[in-house]
Amino acid sequence: MFSDMGRDAASLAPMTLAFVPWVRAALARGAYLGFIAEEDGVAIGGAGLMILDWPPHPLDAQPLRGYVLNVYVAPHHRGRGVARTLMTRIVDEARSRGVRVVTLNASDAGRAMYERLGFEATNEMRLLVPREASA
Numbered sequence: 001m002f003s004d005m006g007r008d009a010a011s012l013a014p015m016t017l018a019f020v021p022w023v024r025a026a027l028a029r030g031a032y033l034g035f036i037a038e039e040d041g042v043a044i045g046g047a048g049l050m051i052l053d054w055p056p057h058p059l060d061a062q063p064l065r066g067y068v069l070n071v072y073v074a075p076h077h078r079g080r081g082v083a084r085t086l087m088t089r090i091v092d093e094a095r096s097r098g099v100r101v102v103t104l105n106a107s108d109a110g111r112a113m114y115e116r117l118g119f120e121a122t123n124e125m126r127l128l129v130p131r132e133a134s135a
Contacts, residue, residue: 026050035089037073037082045073047086049093049102059101066094066102071110083110087117 026032030051037045047070054065068090073082094102103124106114 033090033093035086035093037077037086039077044077045071045082045086047071047083047090049090051097051099054101057101062098062100064097064099066090066099068102068104071104084113084117087113091117 023032023034027034033049033051035047035049036043047068050067050069052065052067054063056063068087071083071086073086091102094100102119103122104114104119106119
Protein backbone atom coordinates (compact mmCIF):
# COMPACT_ATOMS: atom_id res chain seq x y z
CA MET A 1 0.00 0.00 0.00
CA PHE A 2 2.63 2.54 1.04
CA SER A 3 4.85 1.50 -1.87
CA ASP A 4 1.98 2.39 -4.22
CA MET A 5 1.96 5.81 -2.52
CA GLY A 6 5.60 6.37 -3.48
CA ARG A 7 7.31 5.35 -0.24
CA ASP A 8 10.62 3.55 -0.64
CA ALA A 9 11.23 0.18 1.02
CA ALA A 10 14.01 1.49 3.28
CA SER A 11 11.72 4.09 4.87
CA LEU A 12 8.98 1.48 5.37
CA ALA A 13 11.16 -1.13 7.12
CA PRO A 14 11.02 0.42 10.64
CA MET A 15 7.24 0.82 10.37
CA THR A 16 6.81 -2.77 9.23
CA LEU A 17 8.91 -4.13 12.09
CA ALA A 18 6.90 -2.13 14.63
CA PHE A 19 3.52 -2.83 12.99
CA VAL A 20 3.58 -6.62 13.20
CA PRO A 21 3.71 -6.91 17.03
CA TRP A 22 1.39 -3.92 17.39
CA VAL A 23 -1.31 -5.37 15.14
CA ARG A 24 -1.08 -8.81 16.76
CA ALA A 25 -1.65 -7.29 20.21
CA ALA A 26 -4.42 -4.97 18.96
CA LEU A 27 -6.21 -7.87 17.23
CA ALA A 28 -5.95 -9.98 20.39
CA ARG A 29 -7.56 -7.32 22.57
CA GLY A 30 -10.23 -6.40 19.99
CA ALA A 31 -8.94 -2.88 19.41
CA TYR A 32 -8.19 -3.53 15.72
CA LEU A 33 -10.38 -5.43 13.29
CA GLY A 34 -9.05 -6.48 9.91
CA PHE A 35 -11.19 -6.94 6.81
CA ILE A 36 -9.89 -8.82 3.77
CA ALA A 37 -11.42 -9.01 0.29
CA GLU A 38 -10.54 -12.18 -1.59
CA GLU A 39 -10.93 -13.48 -5.09
CA ASP A 40 -10.30 -17.17 -5.72
CA GLY A 41 -8.67 -17.44 -2.28
CA VAL A 42 -6.22 -14.59 -2.94
CA ALA A 43 -6.33 -11.32 -0.99
CA ILE A 44 -7.12 -8.44 -3.34
CA GLY A 45 -7.84 -5.76 -0.77
CA GLY A 46 -8.07 -4.99 2.89
CA ALA A 47 -8.92 -2.39 5.48
CA GLY A 48 -8.75 -1.95 9.22
CA LEU A 49 -11.01 -0.52 11.90
CA MET A 50 -9.62 0.62 15.22
CA ILE A 51 -12.04 0.81 18.13
CA LEU A 52 -10.91 3.72 20.30
CA ASP A 53 -11.88 4.78 23.81
CA TRP A 54 -13.14 8.35 23.48
CA PRO A 55 -14.66 10.78 25.92
CA PRO A 56 -18.39 11.42 25.55
CA HIS A 57 -19.00 14.25 23.09
CA PRO A 58 -21.99 16.26 21.83
CA LEU A 59 -21.95 14.16 18.63
CA ASP A 60 -22.42 11.01 20.69
CA ALA A 61 -22.25 10.37 24.42
CA GLN A 62 -21.12 6.76 23.85
CA PRO A 63 -17.41 6.48 24.75
CA LEU A 64 -16.14 4.72 21.63
CA ARG A 65 -15.02 5.93 18.21
CA GLY A 66 -14.01 4.07 15.09
CA TYR A 67 -10.98 4.95 13.02
CA VAL A 68 -10.55 3.45 9.55
CA LEU A 69 -7.05 2.85 8.26
CA ASN A 70 -5.04 0.88 5.73
CA VAL A 71 -7.75 0.75 3.07
CA TYR A 72 -6.10 -0.82 0.04
CA VAL A 73 -7.15 -2.59 -3.14
CA ALA A 74 -4.66 -4.20 -5.52
CA PRO A 75 -4.28 -1.98 -8.62
CA HIS A 76 -5.80 -4.42 -11.13
CA HIS A 77 -8.91 -4.82 -8.93
CA ARG A 78 -9.66 -1.12 -8.45
CA GLY A 79 -12.85 0.42 -9.78
CA ARG A 80 -14.86 -2.76 -9.18
CA GLY A 81 -16.44 -1.86 -5.83
CA VAL A 82 -13.96 -3.74 -3.63
CA ALA A 83 -13.14 -0.73 -1.44
CA ARG A 84 -16.82 0.16 -1.18
CA THR A 85 -17.62 -3.39 -0.05
CA LEU A 86 -14.84 -3.27 2.56
CA MET A 87 -16.07 0.10 3.83
CA THR A 88 -19.67 -1.08 3.98
CA ARG A 89 -18.54 -4.03 6.13
CA ILE A 90 -16.59 -1.67 8.39
CA VAL A 91 -19.56 0.66 8.86
CA ASP A 92 -21.82 -2.34 9.56
CA GLU A 93 -19.33 -3.65 12.14
CA ALA A 94 -19.09 -0.23 13.80
CA ARG A 95 -22.88 -0.06 13.97
CA SER A 96 -23.11 -3.55 15.48
CA ARG A 97 -20.70 -2.44 18.24
CA GLY A 98 -22.65 0.74 18.97
CA VAL A 99 -19.97 2.97 17.44
CA ARG A 100 -21.66 5.95 15.81
CA VAL A 101 -18.70 8.20 14.96
CA VAL A 102 -16.20 6.79 12.46
CA THR A 103 -13.32 8.84 11.08
CA LEU A 104 -10.56 8.34 8.53
CA ASN A 105 -7.94 10.21 6.56
CA ALA A 106 -8.97 10.16 2.91
CA SER A 107 -6.54 9.98 0.03
CA ASP A 108 -7.37 12.08 -3.01
CA ALA A 109 -8.20 8.86 -4.87
CA GLY A 110 -10.59 7.63 -2.17
CA ARG A 111 -12.27 10.89 -1.13
CA ALA A 112 -15.23 10.69 -3.54
CA MET A 113 -16.06 7.12 -2.49
CA TYR A 114 -15.97 8.06 1.20
CA GLU A 115 -18.24 11.03 0.52
CA ARG A 116 -20.70 8.78 -1.34
CA LEU A 117 -20.76 6.58 1.77
CA GLY A 118 -21.70 9.60 3.91
CA PHE A 119 -18.32 10.67 5.30
CA GLU A 120 -17.90 14.44 5.61
CA ALA A 121 -14.80 16.62 5.67
CA THR A 122 -14.08 18.11 9.10
CA ASN A 123 -11.71 20.73 10.43
CA GLU A 124 -9.42 18.23 12.15
CA MET A 125 -5.75 19.18 12.10
CA ARG A 126 -2.53 17.26 12.76
CA LEU A 127 0.88 18.05 14.23
CA LEU A 128 3.91 15.80 13.91
CA VAL A 129 5.78 16.61 17.14
CA PRO A 130 9.51 16.99 16.41
CA ARG A 131 11.82 14.60 18.20
CA GLU A 132 14.28 15.99 20.71
CA ALA A 133 17.70 16.67 19.23
CA SER A 134 20.30 14.08 20.25
CA ALA A 135 22.87 15.33 22.74
